[in-house]
Amino acid sequence: MLEAQGLTKYYGSVLAVQSIDFRLEPGQVLGYLGPNGSGKSTTVKMLIGLLEPTNGQVLFHGKNIQQDLVGYRKHLGYVPEEANLYPYLTGQEYLELVGTLRGMAQPRMKAKIDAFLELFSLFPHRHVSLSSYSKGMRQRILLISALMDNPDVLILDEPLSGLDVTSALIFKNLIQSLSARGKTIFYCSHVLEVVEKVCSRLLILRKGQVIASGSTEEVRQRIGQTSLEGIFLQLVEDRDVAQIANNIVDVVVSP
C-alpha cells in the first residue's frame, strides 16, 4: 500500500506542489493528471525517493520510505518521463546493469531479460547500442527495466511516449492485468483516453495543488462532464481552446 500524506515541495521559495494526499491499495491504478508545470514530475520524484519533500511524507506499508529507501525501491518499478539511457550500452547490457544493481540472481535475471526482450520485440536488437534505438524501442527498454524484478509498486511517468499503436494497446492491457494481479500503479500521463481506460482513480493537479480526486466515476459526476477530456478542460484550462486554435490559423494564413 502506497500513501502520500501532505506532500509539499518548495524549490527555494517557489512552490512546486502543496499538500498532496492519496492512498493507493494493491490492485488500484491512480491516474495523475495535470498540465505542464503543475508539479507531476516533482510528485513522482518524491514518490520514488529521488527528492525529499519539504513537508509531508510518502508511506509504503505504513512506513516512511525515507527510513529505508533501498528496501522500498526493491518493491518499486519506475518508468521515467524521458528515456535517458547510456547510449553506448546495448539493450541487453542496460537491462543487465539494472538487474544487477537491483540484486537479481544472475540466472533469473538472464531468463527474465530474454523473455521480456522477446515479448517486447526487442530480441533481434538486443546487441545493438541504445544510441541507435528509436524512441519507442528505448521506451520499451525502460518498461522492461521497470517490470523485470516483479515490483509491487509501479510508478509510470508518461509510459506510452513514443510507443507504436500495437505496443500502446498491449501496454494498456498490461496495466489492467498487472492491476488484477494486485500491483499498485501510479500512472502519470497526458493521454486522457488511456487514463480513462486504465485508471480506477483520478487525481487532477493544477499549479501544484489537487483540484479533483476520487474514482473516475465520482469525478465525472461531481464535475458534470461525461468525458475525461471535458473534465480536464473544465478544471484545468481557463482558456478557450477553440478560440486559440482559430487564432493560430489566422496567423498561419496571414500574408
Added chain:
Amino acid sequence: MIEGARQFFRTRWEPYSRRPFPTLLRVFIGRVFHGGGDSGASEMDVGLGVILILLALPGVMVSLLLFEKYGTLIRWMRGEGAFDPFIATIPDEYFFVVLSMVVTGAAAIWRWDALLLDRRDYTNIVPLPVSLRRIFLGNLAAILLLAAALTLDINAASFALFPVAVVGSQDSLSLFLQFGAGHAVTVVLASAFSFFAVFAVIGLLMAILPYALFRRISLYVRFLLALCFLVLLATSLAVPSFLSETERGATNAIRAIPAVWFLGINQTLWGHGNDPFFAAMTRTALFGLGISVTVALLSYALSFRRSFIRIPETAEVGPLPRSQFHLFPTGLMDRTILRDLPQRACFRFITRTLLRSEAHLQIASAFIAMGLVVGAQAIAPAFRANTAAAIHRPSEDLLSLPYILSFCIIIGIRLAFEIPSDLRANWVFALWIDPDALQARPIARKVLLTFSLGPLVPICFASSAILWGLESAFLHTAIFAACTVAFVEILLLRFRKIPFTCSHPQFQSHSALIFVAYLFGFLIFTAYIPELELWSLAGPWRVTLFIPLIAAILLSIHQYRKQMLDMDKHLIFEEISPSGF
C-alpha cells in the same frame, strides 16, 4: 574610418549574412566547434575561445623557450660567436613543422565526427528549400575555413616569436623577413597537409564503407592516426641529428617522414634550394600536399553523394550489433573480485564506458599514447648503445618502462573518471544504489588495476624473464606491482563517486598545484623508484627495503581515511567539495 567600416558592415555584410548560404555556413561552422556526431560529447563542450587558446599554447610555449636558446647574451656567455640562423635553427624548425602537423592533425581527429554532415543535418536541413549543392558547398566552405583558422591559430605565435627570438637582434630587415616568411610558409603548408590528410582518410572511409561500419571502426582509425602523430612527434628527438649533410646518407628512412618533406620547403625558401636532398624533399612535399588536398576534396564529394544523400535509404539498415567479445575473463572476475552485485554492475558499466564512450576513450587513449611515446624515448638510449649486453642487464631506463606506462594509463583513466557520461542517465544509479552500502573506491581501484596491472604484469614478467632471468623478473614485477597498488591508493585517497555519474568539478584554485603534484609524482614514480629498484636488484636483500616503504604508505592512507568524517565518505552524484580530482 571606423565609422566607414561600420557603415559598410550595416549596409553590405549584415543583409548578406542573412541570406541562406552564409546562414548555412554559420550553422556548419557552429557544428564543427560545438557538436556533430552522437557521442554525447556535449558534456565536454568548452567553448571556442578556450579551444583556440589551447591549440595555440604549444606554439607559444616552445617559441618562448627559444628566446633563452638564441638570446645574444646567453650565446655570448656560452662562448658562441656569430652563427648562421638558417643552419643553426634546422632542429628547431623541424620541431615547429612537427608541432604544427601534430597539433593540426590532433584537432582534425578530435573534430572527426563534426567534419562530415550526418543524419541530424539531413533531418534538419534537407527538408528545407535549400539545394543539395548549396549544402555541399556550405559545409565544404566551413571545413576550409576551419582548416585556415586552425592553421593560423596553431602557428600564430611562432610566426612572430620564432623570427624575433632567432634574428631579432640582427640589424637586417631583409634577413628577418626572409627568415620569418620561410618559417611561416613552411608551417602553414605543413599544417594544411596534416589537416587534409586526416580529412582525406575520413572522406575515403565514409565513401567506401557502409555508414554503420564507418561509425564502428572510426574510433580505431582515430587511435591509429593519433599514434602516427605521436610517432611523428617522437621523430623530433632523433631526426634532426640525421639532417646534417654528412649524416643524410646514413638512412633513407627520413625521406619517408612528411615533416622532413616540409623542412625541404623551408630550406628552399631559406636559400638552400640547390641542395639536392632538400630540393627533392620540396618536390615531395608539394606533391604530397596536392595529393592530400585532391583526395580530401574528391572523397568529400564522393561521401556526400554516397552517404549523405542516401541517408533516408540507409535508415532501415541500422548499425551492426556489438561484438560479444569480452576484454576480461568476466566469469572468473565475477567469481573472485566482483562477487558483490552492485560492484559488478558498476565495474562493467565503467569498463564499457571507458571502451565505448568516445570522449572517455579519447582521454584514456591520449594518455596511453603519451605513455608509449615517453616510454619509447626512455628506453631509446639503451638501444642506441648498440650492444646486446646493454639490454641484457637491468638499467634504470629499461626498468622505468612499465612505471611510465602504468603511470600514464592510471592517470588517463583517473582523469576520464571525472568526466561525466550523460548525467541525465545516472538516475539508474541514484535509484538502485544504496549510498551507504556501496563503496566507490574499491570499484575504482579494481578498474585502475585491471587496466594497468592486467596487461602490464604479464608483459613485464615475460620480457624481464627473457632478458634478465627468472629471479630478476620476479623481483622487478613484484616491486612494480606493489608500487602501482600504492600509487592507485594515493590517487583514490578521497574518491567517493561512481565514475562518470557525477557532475565534473569546477576549476579549483588549487588545480595548478594538483598539476604540479602530478608532474612531481611522475618524476618520483618513473625516475626515482626505478633508480631505487636498480640499486636493490644488485643484492636481493635490498629488495626488502620496499616492504616497509610500501607498508608505510598504505598504513598512512588507512589512518587518514579512518579520521575522515562519515559525510566525506558518502557516495555523491554532484561534485560540490573541492576535494575531487
